[in-house]
Amino acid sequence: MEQARHRMVDEQLARRDIQDARVLDAMRRVPRHAFVPAGREHEAYLDRPLPIAAQQTISQPYIVALTAQALRIGPDTRVLEIGAGSGYAAAVLAELAREVVTVERHPLLAAEAAARLTSLRYGNIRVVTGDGTRGYPERAPYDAIAVTASGPRVPKALLDQLAPGGRMVIPIGPDEHQQELVLVTRSPEDGRFSEHRLGAVRFVPLVGEDGWACADGAWD
Known part of the structure; x- marks a missing residue:
């Protein structure tokens, strides 16, 4: 698995446009096979998303690395x-x-993620169950925000919780077939927001009060 992980980083990330050495090192350290469903460990280091519980996915490694690189995360950064x-x-x-x-709306996924991260000794992660479109104001503002589901727009609560000089990466689109990964930057001088498109993507829906509704019309 370790050899497969290093090969994934060298061939699928470093040979493309992932050049941030800290991001590449982080991708080499995290055992993705520990985060995929049992029986699919042999697929963990392929560069593609994989299904998990609750009709969700574990993101493609390249997209995880691209997001982390675009956020420009430093050792003192606080991330939502x-x-x-x-x-x-x-x-x-x-x-x-x-x-x-990290905010997860599915209680089962949140509980499993928290247990998994604890077992891997990640002591600097707090897993919260709730509506991600509201963010987590208790710990705001954040230097960086990473959104792993696609919404029709950037939720206002997330804009409000982004610190001046902060950066957010979020997929935006009208449906599952038309989405773009967008980098939102907040000016440290006047607090205005600017956007830069990083490319076409395909994510699961961002369900919540300021996102998409569930099939039954509710968001929770």
């Missing part, structure tokens, strides 16, 4: 992640940052 899933991306972010808060 929306969509814990299995906890893999949070682990990568925690290798780079001082603190990570």
Whole structure:
């Protein structure tokens, strides 16, 4: 597994546009096979998303690395992640940052992710169950925000919780077939927001009060 992980980083990330040495090192350290469903460990280091419980996915390694690189995370950075899933991306972010808060709306996924991250000794991650479109104001502001589900717009609560000079990466699109990964930057001088598109992507829906509704019309 370790050989497969290093090969993934060298061939699928470093040979593309992932050049941040700290991000590459973090991707080499985090055992992605510990975050995939049992029986699919042999697929852990393929560069593609994999299904997990609750009809969610563990993101493609390249997208995790691209997000981390775009956020420019330093050792003192405080990160908010929306969509814990299995906890893999949070682990990568925690290798780079001082603190990570990750919000997951599915209680089962949140509990499993918290237990998994604890067993792997990630002491700088807090897993919270709730509506990710509201963020987590108790620990705001955040220097970086990573959103792992696609919404119709950037939720206002997340903009409000992004610190001046902060950066957010979020997939935006009208449906599952038309999405772009967007980098949102907040000016340290006047607090204004600017956007830069990182490319076409495909994520699960961002469900919540300021996102998409569930099939039954509710968000919770």
